Amino acid sequence: MIIKKSRAEIERMARAGAVVARAHEALMEALRPGMTTLDLDAIAERVITREGAVPSFKGYRGFPATLCTSRNHEIVHGIPSARVVLEEGDVISIDCGAVVDGFHGDSATTLIVGGDEATTPAVRQLVRETRNALWRGLEQVQHGNRLGDVGAAIEAVATANGYGVVREYVGHGIGRALHEDPSVPNYGAAGRGMRMTRGWVVAVEPMFNLGTERTRALDDGWTVVTADGSLSAHWEHTVAITPDGPWVLTARADEPAYPVAEAVPAW
Numbered sequence: 001m002i003i004k005k006s007r008a009e010i011e012r013m014a015r016a017g018a019v020v021a022r023a024h025e026a027l028m029e030a031l032r033p034g035m036t037t038l039d040l041d042a043i044a045e046r047v048i049t050r051e052g053a054v055p056s057f058k059g060y061r062g063f064p065a066t067l068c069t070s071r072n073h074e075i076v077h078g079i080p081s082a083r084v085v086l087e088e089g090d091v092i093s094i095d096c097g098a099v100v101d102g103f104h105g106d107s108a109t110t111l112i113v114g115g116d117e118a119t120t121p122a123v124r125q126l127v128r129e130t131r132n133a134l135w136r137g138l139e140q141v142q143h144g145n146r147l148g149d150v151g152a153a154i155e156a157v158a159t160a161n162g163y164g165v166v167r168e169y170v171g172h173g174i175g176r177a178l179h180e181d182p183s184v185p186n187y188g189a190a191g192r193g194m195r196m197t198r199g200w201v202v203a204v205e206p207m208f209n210l211g212t213e214r215t216r217a218l219d220d221g222w223t224v225v226t227a228d229g230s231l232s233a234h235w236e237h238t239v240a241i242t243p244d245g246p247w248v249l250t251a252r253a254d255e256p257a258y259p260v261a262e263a264v265p266a267w
Contacts, residue, residue: 056097
């Protein structure tokens with residue numbers, strides 16, 4: 001069942017999204033070679049709790065940490081660890097969620113440790129184009145569009161670059177629960193699927209691999225990796241459908257809150 005949100009509820013979700021955005025900004029500023037993924041987790045938890053919010057992931061179905069930190073060939077759900085020391089050129093997906101007033105915000109970034117020049121052009125392009133696919137998908141989250149429009153826009157970016165599109169793990173509805181209906185695949189056909197309507201809030205999250213789309217899960221019960229060991233990138237934002245377009249609730253200071261409109265529209 002899809003749970004539509006009122007304007008007041010979406011505004012509460014925007015407060016949760018703003019906390020997540022500030023956590024990502026702190027992580028982007030702090031990231032450097034020699035840190036552990038557990039160091040990143042501690043930074044995020046400090047930001048979230050300082051804001052009076054609660055980490056969405058910690059304790060969720062038994063997950064032990066505030067962040068999911070997935071390095072290089074890891075796609076999603078990596079567990080932060082003091083044993084995972086980040087090296088220059090590593091690709092790290094950082095997925096973060098926070099709860100404010102009972103509502104969740106959820107967002108992911110993929111960063112290159114040491115900056116863009118620390119890795120190859122192919123890896124830089126993978127990170128850049130996965131983020132591009134996120135925004136192409138967000139633009140399609142409009143009243144009257146269909147879920148297939150979102151997936152088709154994302155998949156088109158992957159196809160143009162020859163990337164594998166992860167299919168087992170997809171976007172999702174979000175609200176009082178971290179994961180709600182509907183599922184939001186990163187592939188599909190335009191004009192197909194459920195018709196979206198104002199009041200929906202979803203998390204759009206493309207995951208592209210440099211190699212095969214196939215995945216496998218590790219023995220820890222959480223970490224998902226590429227089946228062929230190729231590198232992966234993952235970006236995500238929480239977005240609400242308003243009368244005048246998508247409102248990106250987890251947008252950072254360097255990103256537009258609206259891909260289409262320039263100001264918060266009247267409800």
